[in-house]
Amino acid sequence: MTLTLTQTPLHAWHTARGAKMAGFGGWSMPIQYGSIVEEHLATRTSVGLFDISHMGRLIFRGAAAGSFLDGLLSRSISNLPEGRVRYALLTNHRGGTVDDVLVTHLRDAKGPFFLMVVNAGNLQKVLAWLENYQKEFAVGQADLEWQDQTHQQSMFAVQGPRAEEVVTSVCARNPSEMGYYTARFTAMDTHDGVLSRTGYTGEDGWELIVPVAAAEALWKKLFTCCKQIGGTSVGLAARDTLRLEAAMPLYGHELSEEISPLQAGLEFAVHLKDHQFVGRDALVRLAGERNFPRRVGLITQGRRVPREGYPIRVAGRVVGNVSSGTHSPTLGQPIAMGFVAQELASVGTEVLIDMRGREEAAQVVELPFYKRPGS
Amino acid sequence: MKPEELRYAKTHEWVHVDENAEHAQNGQSLATVGISAFAVEALTDLVFLELPEIGKQVTPGGSLGEVESVKAVSDIYSPVAGEVIEVNQELPDALQWLGEDPYGRGWIAKIRLAGAADLEHLMSHAAYNKMCAEEES
Numbered sequence: 135m136t137l138t139l140t141q142t143p144l145h146a147w148h149t150a151r152g153a154k155m156a157g158f159g160g161w162s163m164p165i166q167y168g169s170i171v172e173e174h175l176a177t178r179t180s181v182g183l184f185d186i187s188h189m190g191r192l193i194f195r196g197a198a199a200g201s202f203l204d205g206l207l208s209r210s211i212s213n214l215p216e217g218r219v220r221y222a223l224l225t226n227h228r229g230g231t232v233d234d235v236l237v238t239h240l241r242d243a244k245g246p247f248f249l250m251v252v253n254a255g256n257l258q259k260v261l262a263w264l265e266n267y268q269k270e271f272a273v274g275q276a277d278l279e280w281q282d283q284t285h286q287q288s289m290f291a292v293q294g295p296r297a298e299e300v301v302t303s304v305c306a307r308n309p310s311e312m313g314y315y316t317a318r319f320t321a322m323d324t325h326d327g328v329l330s331r332t333g334y335t336g337e338d339g340w341e342l343i344v345p346v347a348a349a350e351a352l353w354k355k356l357f358t359c360c361k362q363i364g365g366t367s368v369g370l371a372a373r374d375t376l377r378l379e380a381a382m383p384l385y386g387h388e389l390s391e392e393i394s395p396l397q398a399g400l401e402f403a404v405h406l407k408d409h410q411f412v413g414r415d416a417l418v419r420l421a422g423e424r425n426f427p428r429r430v431g432l433i434t435q436g437r438r439v440p441r442e443g444y445p446i447r448v449a450g451r452v453v454g455n456v457s458s459g460t461h462s463p464t465l466g467q468p469i470a471m472g473f474v475a476q477e478l479a480s481v482g483t484e485v486l487i488d489m490r491g492r493e494e495a496a497q498v499v500e501l502p503f504y505k506r507p508g509s
Numbered sequence: 510m511k512p513e514e515l516r517y518a519k520t521h522e523w524v525h526v527d528e529n530a531e532h533a534q535n536g537q538s539l540a541t542v543g544i545s546a547f548a549v550e551a552l553t554d555l556v557f558l559e560l561p562e563i564g565k566q567v568t569p570g571g572s573l574g575e576v577e578s579v580k581a582v583s584d585i586y587s588p589v590a591g592e593v594i595e596v597n598q599e600l601p602d603a604l605q606w607l608g609e610d611p612y613g614r615g616w617i618a619k620i621r622l623a624g625a626a627d628l629e630h631l632m633s634h635a636a637y638n639k640m641c642a643e644e645e646s
Contacts, residue, residue, distance in 0.1 A: 170554045170579045371580055437557040439577055461556040461579045468556075490575075490582065 142187035143288045143349035153369060159254030161188035164369040173372035174463040177335055178506075181294035181365030183356050184373055190257035191283045191343065192264075194248040198277035203237065203248060205411055206267055208395055208404045211248065214239040219315040219330055222403050224263065225413030229394040229420050233260050234385055234403075238317045238330060249317075249328060249343075253385045257284065267412070287327075288349030292356060293339030293376075295506070300359045301340045304352060305329065309340060323352045334373065336380025337506055375460050378469060381431060381502035387442060387457040388429055388471060396420050397473065399429045399501075427454060428479035431501040432470040437461075438489050440470035440496065445488045453478055456487060462503060469503050470496070510541070510612040516628045517637035518588040521548035522573070523612065526589075526626045540589050540620045542573060546611045547641045554579040555604045560596040561618055567591060569630070573618055576607075585617065588631055595619040 139162040142148075149155060153164035164185065166173065176182055194203060200212030207222040214220055216239050224232035233256040238249040252260050264280060292300050301309045304323040309331070312318065317330035325348035333339035344352055357367060368376075374384070383389050388398050395404050396417060406418055420426055432440060440459035445452045459470030470487070478485065483498040515523040523545050528538045549555070557577035567573060567587040574585045596618045600606060606615040632640065 165580075166553065168553070375579060437577075438559075439556065439579075439582070441582070461554070461577075463579075 140188075140285075142185055143346050144185045144187065144353050147350065147353065148185065148367075151367070156370075158370060159188055159257075161254055163188055164367070166369040166371045167367055170369075170371040170375060171463040173366060173368040174375050176364065176366045177294045177337060177368055177372065177376055178464055179295070180363055181292060181296045181300050181360050182335070182368035182372070182376075183300070183353075183360045183365065184291040184293065184368050185288070185353070186291050186341070187288040187349070188254040189284075189289055190252040190254060190260065191287055191289065192250045192252065192260070192280050193283055194250065194278070194280045195245065196276070196278040198273050199248055199280075202268070202271065202273055202278050203250070204409070205271060206263070207235075207237070207411060208413070208417075210405065210409055211237045211239070214248075216241055216246065217316050217318060219317050219332055221315075223389070223395045223400065224260065225395065225411065225417065226391060227413055227416060228392070229396070229413050229416030230391045231385070231389040231393060231395060231398075232256070232263055232391065234383065234389055234395075234400075235260075236330075236332060238328070240317060240319050240328065242319050242326075251289075256385060257282070286346060287343050288346055288353075289341060289343045290353060290356065291333055291335075291339060291341045292360075293333045293335040293337045294365060295338060296363050296365065297337065297339040299363060300356055300365070301329070301342075303359045304355055312340075322348075323355055324348055325352075334380075334382055335376040336382070336502065336504055337376075374458075375463060378458055378460050378471065379462055379464055379502065379504035381471065383429075384458060393473075394420055394426070397426050397429065425476060427473040428476055429457070429471055429501075430474055430479050431499045431503060432456070432459075432472055432485070432487065432496045433465075433499050433503075434468050434470075434487065434494050434496045436494050437468065438492070438494060439468045440472075440487045440489060440494075444490075446472055446474055446496075447486045447488060447493065448478060448484075453485070464504050471501070474498070510543075510616075512546070512612050513634045515612065515634060516588070516631035517545060517634065518569075518586060518631055519640065520586045521545045522586060522588050524588045524628070524631065526622070526628065528626070537591075538622045538626050539594075540591065540622055540626070541616050542588060542618050542620060543611055543616045544576065544585060544607065545637070549607045549611050549615075552576065552578040552583065555607060558601045558604060558607075558617075560598070560601065561593045563593055563596060565593040567593065567620065587620065589620055589622055589626070589628075590624070591620040591622040593618050594621050
């Protein structure tokens with residue numbers, strides 16, 4: 135079976151710059167343009183520009199859109215004021231995670247709508263989930279419709295202490311006025327699109343969604359501006375090292391159909407009180423029992439990198455496993471996240487990580503590994 | 510070492526055989542092994558190298574340690590059969606040598622060959638380059 139990968143509108147630009155491309159979530163994505171560490175550090179010290187067009191983007195309209203989504207998400211979004219963004223999880227009946235998403239309440243010429251951004255690899259699964267529940271909740275098409283706009287748009291992230299200068303160069307209205315987790319439907323260079331003050335790096339930054347027709351010209355403008363101030367384009371490899379330092383979960387690693395948001399330490403995004411949603415019963419049970427593995431941060435003193443799947447042992451017994459790991463460019467040492475038995479999850483606990491047959495000492499540390507100055 | 514004079518494994522290790530080396534005993538030759546510039550460039554962002562143990566007996570394809578980049582761990586495979594008699598002790602603390610001089614200062618291990626040097630299954634520089642070009646496309 136041959137799988138063809140979808141290309142983002144910037145595919146030719148990435149390959150022309152010599153980016154190493156690889157498949158991710160069904161898309162051909164730039165993994166790195168040169169050195170991962172350089173792209174990472176540029177984002178932390180100046181600004182990084184990311185093509186994240188592969189993310190799924192769904193628009194929900196209709197009188198029942200808010201309540202429909204409330205019934206599927208771990209937190210309500212029907213009460214989101216216009217221009218606000220909320221992080222929430224689609225959960226399954228076992229309390230596990232279908233996907234982690236950002237939901238934004240906005241308005242355009244057609245009226246109010248909810249934008250949901252989902253992980254690329256979960257788009258088809260989420261669409262099937264929505265279809266199933268529209269039927270199960272018996273919501274009529276007159277009151278609820280959604281559109282998959284993924285292929286009509288491109289999406290970029292501009293992240294870093296100097297992100298503001300870059301975003302300002304393409305926005306008529308001053309983006310620094312925007313609070314964190316707010317969004318606007320606004321003019322960006324030649325076209326209107328969605329601008330949000332959100333990101334996945336632990337830095338200040340914005341994410342931009344524009345129609346495909348606007349993508350290449352906008353990207354080039356943003357890139358030129360980035361380059362002028364010591365920034366650069368950044369691939370998925372550095373996107374991963376950045377989010378790991380900021381202890382942000384990645385679906386498939388810290389979240390999955392079997393891993394609940396409670397396990398992942400995302401209690402802030404789970405509202406069990408006065409809110410009915412798919413998976414609530416299982417989460418109430420879990421929250422009561424409290425006996426489930428917890429996500430922890432781990433550091434080692436060596437240079438070997440703890441990687442996904444490596445077992446974690448205490449006194450000869452396997453007590454958990456690594457979910458994500460890398461060499462941290464900012465800290466200059468290996469960092470990892472993993473899950474361990476609840477009683478071993480406190481900061482300072484000493485464990486052993488089995489790295490391809492070699493056991494190395496590690497310590498549970500507080501998350502995140504990195505917090506941007508002033509936050 | 511001049512890359513044109515070396516032999517290469519499919520797995521990107523290079524080997525140089527010195528039949529007159531002072532370490533050679535009883536007519537046994539001494540091989541020096543490292544990884545190619547192509548491999549180092551493909552790895553990017555090296556963070557760790559584990560050298561093989563001195564005294565280790567290896568066969569072609571056997572483990573000669575590991576090199577780790579931000580992204581992944583890669584095994585290093587011996588292109589030849591023999592005993593590891595020397596390793597580049599300073600290299601793990603000077604990983605930049607792999608990028609700067611992979612055929613010289615970035616050597617990884619010296620192996621006393623078990624028998625006659627059997628390099629037939631290894632590629633010439635030209636053949637190795639061809640393979641790399643094909644891998645990239």
